Amino acid sequence: MGSLSCSHFAIFPFLSQGHTIPLLYLSRLLRRRSVVVTLFTTAGNSQSIRASLQDIDVSIIELPFPQNIDGVPPGVENTDKLSFGSSFLPFARATEQMRESFEKALETLQPPVSCVVSDSFLWWTLKSAQKIGVPRLSFFGMGNFSATMYQILGRFSPHAGVDSVDEHFPMTDFPEVKLTRNDFDPPFGDFNPSGPFVDFMMGNLIALSMSDGLLVNSFYELESRYADYWNKNLGPKAWNIGPLCLAAEISKSESAGYPQWLDEKLEKREPVLYVSFGTQAEISPEQFLEIAQGLEKSEVSFLWALKSKDLNFLPEFESRVKGRGLVAKEWVDQLKILQHEGVKGFLSHCGWNSVMESISAGVPILSMPFMAEQHMNARFVAEEVGVGLRIMPRGGTVRGHVAAEEVEMKVRELMGGGKVAEEVRKRVAEWGGAAHVSMKEGGSSWRTLDLLIDGVTGKSG
Incomplete structure (x- = not known):
């Protein structure tokens, strides 16, 4: 050395x-x-x-x-x-x-x-x-x-001859991986x-x-x-x-509001879903409203890091979910939130940094991708390594508008104690442990x- x-x-x-x-x-x-x-x-x-x-x-x-x-x-x-x-x-x-x-x-x-x-x-x-x-x-x-799936698509065109953007086709050299355009x-x-x-x-x-x-x-x-x-x-x-x-480095700084709120939820044994869609995704106000309605109806406690301004439903939404849901409009320390003992799920856009942070913290992911390679990451999370579930748009497509009912159902499924949720938690705990060993x-x-x-x-x- x-x-x-x-x-x-x-x-x-x-x-x-x-x-x-x-x-x-x-x-x-x-x-x-x-x-x-x-x-x-x-x-x-x-x-x-x-x-x-x-x-x-x-x-x-x-x-x-x-x-x-x-x-x-x-x-x-x-x-x-x-x-x-x-x-x-x-x-x-x-x-x-x-x-x-x-x-x-x-x-x-x-x-x-x-x-x-x-x-x-x-x-x-x-x-x-x-x-x-x-x-x-x-x-x-x-x-x-x-990265591999994108390269295979570009080099070998496994999608040639597939008419519909939602029709599955096997990937060259990985026939068990079936994707859509x-x-x-x-x-x-x-x-x-x-x-x-x-x-x-x-x-x-x-x-x-x-x-x-x-x-x-x-x-x-x-x-x-x-x-x-x-x-x-x-x-x-x-x-x-x-x-x-x-x-x-583990942040020593305490920002007002959410860390104390998370501690209180932990004391009450109310598991928290962390919600964040990163900094680059451009999400319509209509889609934000569906997400909000789904979170409200789920009856699950949540912390939503939401930087978007001008969402006219927010004031009423915040007053209706007060105590159970917290909307953080300032910068939040995502790593610190995911490492909090009371956070038991992450509703995420599936950017790769967020996927790595969630797996490392042993927190299962609820995938709702929007852009770049996030759809591929969502496949990986749910189908390849089984550390999360996938929120799906209407109409049998992977790309499009997601309804409030789907958000509500999948949030309940991930945060509840059912068989699927238990399996996902077990897998993410194993992979989280392996991540720490690797480093x-x-x-x-x-x-x-x-x-x-x-x-x-x-x-x-």
């Missing part, structure tokens, strides 16, 4: 909370192994990153973010403040204008950089790493199952997907294929079949080094990270 002290990782997360947070956890893991870490971001993102890493020695370099981008409001430097549909692409493409300042900074760093770790959406960093002759490791932010985010379920977003993703995938590895926020035991398949048939090599959330010294993710650091040091040295 003596060679590790000269390793220097340059880490560049995409400018989005869900993409940044796992790489901040990775920074902690690397520092614990005496690796030098320099993290790149912009002035608009730096304050929250500095606050998150204030207790560890990580250099943070602010690069100027491009100005006057068509389609992006002035001053916005994080996708959480954007409309995903209309502004994401111009925002993501504009990051390439940061390349010159990134490369100048890379060349001056001491000790010399051993490798560049960057989000896959920052495709252009491959050329920056090649310019200084170091490996580039890509971070995609999704699990092995989802609707499980893939539009337009990727089309036979010949095209358009600016497809072009953008193809650029990312080409850069990924030319990179030296893919960092995966998962652990080998959870997705071994798909990790093995990826490494044998797809590539570049996937390094499973998660769940990265287990590197988080401890000698565990699979621990060993993988050691091998990765040694390999990078050898390449750059």
Whole structure:
């Protein structure tokens, strides 16, 4: 392990909370192994990153973010403040204008950089790493199952000849996995997907294929079949080094309101369902209303982290569920909530970070996906590893409007003591235990990270 002290990782997360947070956890893991870490971001993102890493020695370099981008409001430097549909692409493409300042900074760093770790959406960093002759490791932010299914669809077209978007077809090399075109985010379920977003993703995938590895926020035991398949048939090599959330420092800060409320619920032995749909999903007011009605009718205690404004049903809803339900409109510490002994379920959009956090905390998931690869994650949660249940839209499709009755029924099923709920709780407890073992010294993710650091040091040295 003596060679590790000269390793220097340059880490560049995409400018989005869900993409940044796992790489901040990775920074902690690397520092614990005496690796030098320099993290790149912009002035608009730096304050929250500095606050998150204030207790560890990580250099943070602010690069100027491009100005006057068509389609992006002035001053916005994080996708959480954007409309995903209309502004994401111009925002993501504009990051390439940061390349010159990134490369100048890379060349001056001491000790010399051993490798560049960057989000896959920052495709252009491959050329920056090649310019200084170091490996580039890509971070995609999704699990092995989802990444593999998307690659199989693109390479082998198992959906060819399937007319309906809701008709099941077997996946190439995984005939027991039956998916629909609707499980893939539009337009990727089309036979010949095209358009600016497809072009953008193809650029990312080409850069990924030319990179030296893919960092995966998962652990080998959870997705071994798909990790093995990826490494044998797809590539570049996937390094499973998660769940990265287990590197988080436990927050000592107490925010007013919800922690005390959760403690009171625990004392009364009233299990709580945590409800959150992340920061990027664009959900209609009508769908929010159905969710609210389902939660109200379920008679289950819940904590709903809800950042959406202008929902006119909220005041009446809050007064009707007072005592049993709490709507938190400020920022909440999701990890801390999931680790609370009284939280017994998570109604989630199934973003991969949330899936990893929930499994690590041993909390079963009620999946209600909206965008990106969330539908694939929902399949994984309910059908592959059995750590949760799936809320389904009307009409036998996986994509569309979800009725209040479905929310109510599935909430009752997950939070009740029935046979299905018991099996799900048993499975998530087992996988949660395995997640912790993987991250401890000698565990699979621990060993993988050691091998990765040694390999990078050898390449750059």
